[in-house]
Amino acid sequence: MSNISVNSLVKKFGAVTAVDGISFSVDPGEVFGFLGPNGAGKSTTISILCTLISPTSGEASVGGFDCVRDADAVRRSIGIIFQDPTLDNGLTAYENLLFHAYLYGMDRAAAKKRIEDALELVGLSARKNELVRKFSGGMKRRLEIARGILNYPRVLFMDEPTIGLDPQTRNMIWEFIRELKKNTGITVFMTTHYLEEAEFCDRIAIIDLGKIIASGTPLELKAGLQxxxxxxxxTDPKGLEAEIREKFGMEPKITDGGITLTVKQGDEILPALIKGLSTSITAVSMTRPTLNDVFLSLTGKNIREENGDPYGPMRSYARKNHGGH
Amino acid sequence: MANLAHETKAIYVISYRELRKFIREKSRILGTMARPILWLFVVGGGMSRLVRPVGGVNYIQFIFPGMIGMTILFASIFSAISIVWDREFGFLKEILVAPISRLSVVVGKAMAGTSISMLQVLILLIFVPVLGIKINIPQFLLLFLSSGMLAFSLTCFGILVASRMSSYEGFNIIMNFLVMPMFFLSGAMYPVRLMPPFLREIAYANPLTYGVDGLKNILLAGASGTPMGPEYPAIVDFAVVSGFLVVTAVLANLSFRRAA
Structure with missing residues (x-):
């Protein structure tokens, strides 16, 4: 049975349709990614799945529970890492987790054990009694991940988990998610507009203007391209072109100082080409299609890599200066 | 309510969080305590040279119940407004996706405002001996109970207001057009019955008037019947504050549920 099941989901905000009849399902243990530009409807979908907002129509269920009728059961079985930080800067790392543990009904002893374990896992044990205000962006994210898994969720939601983080922290977080998946079999649902990040997912759905326009494994999607x-x-591009035409029956294009070919399974054809050609070759290169190429071919535009939250810097400024609430 | 233990834990931790942060920030404690002390000794001290004692109560003693009321008013509203902060800084989401009822969130917030208020009231009571006011144990308990009721209802009132605020920018408007008038028109600084008729009507509609009057009934009972003493029987004050508490608690829940 699938862990997340969404059927003809629609969410309208006034005249704006943020989510426009999407359907998909996520199997247990899968890392499922929602890839799309800002404003495509990714965060709205997550908000519905997390029971923060109700859909205009359609159905969504998480862990077998309906997101509207059985919101409490859904809440008990999920962990969430929001796009913007949702930590209390005026509390210590430990207190932030303790707050979470009690909200999820754990008793003191269980909470203490789980908090120590989670802090250990994200490498923040040594700083558990420091105020979160003093943490860097990467540390805050790690703490949020620790908090997200504290209640042993069946499904972990991550809304743009590595946005605004340095590459090192980004890699660390990805390593962590892989470990987590291997050790606990947790289901991960994440949104991203980073293409490299989507490559990590078992399956992705490409979303644009509230609609899913393609879905499958990253490999499948890219295989759909030419x-x-x-x-x-x-040194002799013309001779090379003629020889390839003759021996392999392909249609190469002559470019500056050589030829280009578009083929499926380039990694298998390339060695055969080199072996079979008598014209001397000075250099070879192969480019695989990226998910951006997929997105480009489907929508005719690039996924923009920009900051997801225009107020982010302002807010983090305010946080630093009035963080005590 | 099979989850009663769980909900209680959530209420506890929501209020614990605010109390913890309040105690952690020494400057905030000093700041909030400076206000009533300034009023009491600077304004009260100056005014008591102009205003003769009536019924054995001097001006500083007269405004002391009002200072307790003011402390509760400011602490409660300020604590409730933290909901707006929580929303602005995302923390509210952490609370809203937790498997707890919205009712527990409101009760937790109300308990937070109440406990922070009560802590400040306790600090203020240190001045009782200095001011020459005598209270016995039953009076102290009554004072504690009335302050608690007033704090709970005012925090609920604050939650009601905060649920309707979309950003922190509205805070100054709330302070200047709601909180300050509530304070000045509550009989804290001058007897309501001596106010100009128009202001008096507003003061009668102000729930804080009855909260302060209730405190006067406990602290200044000896001056009953004089302008320095309480205006209403204690039972009337109790009834109005209780009614206010029930109404604000219900409305705070409805309005928070709609906003969240």
Whole structure:
């Protein structure tokens, strides 16, 4: 049975349709990614699945529980890492987690054990009694992840989990998610507009203007494109082109100092080409399609890599200065 | 309510969080305590040179119940407004996705405002001997109970207001057009019955008037019947504050549920 099941989900805000009849399902233990530009409807979908807002129509269930009728059961079985930080800067790391533990009904002894374990896991044990105000962005994210898994959720939601983080922290978080998946079999649902991040997912759905326009494994999606681009440089491009036409029956294009070919399974064809050609080749290169190419071919536009929250910097400024609430 | 233990734990931790932060920030404690002390000794001290004692009560003694009322008013409203902060800084989401009822969130917030208010009231009571006011144990308990009721209802009132605020910018408007008038028109600084008729009507509609009058009934009972003493029987004050508490608690829940 699927852990997340969404059927013809629609969410309208006044005249704006943020989510426009999407359907998908996520199996237990899967890392499922929602890839799309800002404003595509990713966060709205997460908010519905997390029971923060109710859908205009359609159905959504998480862990077998309906997100509207059985919101409390859904809440008990999920962990969430929101796009913007949701920590209390005026509390210590430990207190933030203790707050969470009590909200989820744990008793003192169980809470203490789980908090120590979670802090250990994200490498914040040594700083558990420091105020979160003093933490860097990466540390705050790690603490939020520790908090997200504190109640042993069946499904972990992550809304743009690595937005605004340095590459090192980003890699650390990805390593962590992989470990978590391996050790606990947790289901992860995440949104992203980072293409590299989507590559980590078992399956992705590409969403634009509130609609899912493609879904599948990253490999499947990319295989749907024409294929890999091979570039062969040679001192005699014309001779090379003629030989490839003759021996392999392909249609290469002559470019500056060589030829380019678009083929499926470039990694298998390239060695065969090199072996079979007598014209001397000076350089070879192969480019695989990226998810951006997929997005580009489906929508005719690039996924913009920009800050998801225009007020982020302002808010973090305010946080630093009035963090005590 | 099979989850009663769970909900109680949530209420506890929501109020514990605010109390913890309040105690942690020494400057905030000093700041909040400076206000009533300034009023009491600077304004009260100056005014008591102009105003003759009546019924054995001097001006500083007269405004002391009002200072307790003011402390509760400011602490409660300020604590409730933290909901707006929580929303602005995302922390409210952490609370809203937790498997607890909205009722527990409101009760937790109300308990937070109440406990912070009560803590400040306790600090203020240190001045009782200095001011020459005598209270016995039953009076102290009554004072504690009335302050608690007033704090709970005012925090609920604050939650009601905060649920309707979309950003922190409205805070100054709330302070200047709601909180300050509530304070000045509550009989804290001058007897309501001596106010100009128009202001008097507003003061009669102000729930804080009855909260302060209730405190006067406990602390200044000896001056009953004089302008320095309480205006209403204690039972009337109790009834009005109780009614206010029930109404604000219900409305705070409805309005928070709609806003969240």
């Amino acid at each position: 294929g890999d681009t091979l570039k062969l440089s040679a």
